[in-house]
Ligand SMILES: Nc1ncnc2c1ncn2[C@@H]1O[C@H](COP(=O)(O)OP(=O)(O)OP(=O)(O)O)[C@@H](O)[C@H]1O
């Protein structure tokens with residue numbers, strides 16, 4: 181097979197910080213190539229260079245038809261290189277057609293040629309979603325996260341140009357930066373069927389991911405970046421996951437790393453063991469129903485426990501959390517909050533939302549509840565520094581601009597902000613999305629520590645193994661109906677999946 185894409189000795193620094201230090205990578209036509217590495221390793225930066233969104237300091241890129249040095253995404257598109265970036269790009273209020281043709285609208289004397297736009301969108305969507313299951317006229321916000329992801333891919337392909345039906349797409353290289361971060365297993369599998377079909381049609385696909393199972397099951401080759409250098413590559417199907425993790429971390433993943441060393445971590449300002457009444461109820465839901473979802477949800481959350489909520493994308497998990505918080509009106513039932521220190525939410529729909537990207541990491545961690553002008557910088561910086569070390573946030577320091585952090589590290593800033601508040605009840609929706617394997621364990625350990633110190637945690641996750649490993653009890657949400665919770669000892673991943681999908 182011929183190389184569709186060769187990156188040669190790419191170097192890139194931001195100011196004094198060398199982010200890519202001579203990275204070479206080759207992807208063949210028809211190949212799905214996984215790009216792995218810890219948060220901040222340089223994956224997205226490398227892909228942004230490929231798309232012309234950043235300029236490399238040194239190095240070269242060669243495509244099948246010759247040397248390539250894009251000055252911007254338009255150049256990249258011209259040569260058939262397209263990307264679905266890590267941050268979502270769809271406009272929620274626009275419909276599917278409008279989103280897909282955004283920026284390439286077919287127009288005549290300034291007027292959108294609706295029919296033509298419709299044809300482009302339906303062809304592009306046909307390539308990634310098949311059937312016509314996704315309604316073209318629906319506003320994107322009405323779609324599930326999984327379907328939105330498919331629209332993102334359709335959009336990238338359409339932007340790269342669609343040939344005649346027989347030719348399919350004009351794009352040659354498709355980059356997917358963490359496409360499955362917010363999907364459950366079955367949605368992810370469905371997405372990968374489409375990705376494989378695109379590869380079979382001749383595209384070279386770069387798949388940035390934190391899921392080792394994605395690599396083994398869906399990629400052909402892989403490359404691992406660590407600190408801006410390639411430190412492992414090979415065959416995705418036959419390489420042991422342990423070997424890949426070792427390359428990512430430069431050491432073994434410490435699975436024995438229990439709560440003990442997190443316990444030693446200083447300074448949660450949360451309740452101390454002394455004022456915690458073991459098992460005291462903090463939050464109770466009695467047959468809560470919203471306008472459409474949830475339809476029926478009851479549970480009691482007590483001090484010291486983590487209640488897991490499993491459910492497929494679209495089962496109403498986010499709606500349930502919104503109903504608890506009173507963000508959406510309930511139509512019947514009752515939410516009884518007895519927690520003296522209130523309730524905090526880490527929302528699923530983060531994508532930088534709520535972060536002040538232009539301000540420092542420390543400001544973002546500290547400023548949530550307080551006004552921006554009431555704080556003393558020294559203390560803010562100390563608090564920022566503490567969380568940077570607590571969650572291994574990869575930043576040059578508390579003063580770094582948040583917008584310059586990698587995607588995963590921005591998420592950690594949001595987690596830090598929630599955890600440092602002294603809420604009694606934490607609702608955490610997909611807390612490990614976009615977070616690398618080593619940090620995942622850290623985040624989950626932190627939740628367990630908080631529970632042990634008397635907090636109550638409701639953990640929503642598409643990652644079933646994460647629920648089984650972290651929760652005390654798990655309830656399954658199915659089409660808006662929450663099953664009674666059962667102790668984690670009665671659950672396995674398979675049982676959860678069966679129950680959620682039945
Ligand atoms: N514009 C910028 N200015 C300064 N530093 C930057 C800028 N963009 C990225 N960086 C730094 O480059 C490093 C690599 O970031 P990158 O986004 O490529 O990581 P990543 O591998 O995609 O991580 P993640 O898994 O979290 O998405 C990070 O340390 C980040 O802070």
Ligand SMILES: [Mg+2]
Pocket residue numbers: 223224225266357586587588
């Ligand atoms: Mg990234």
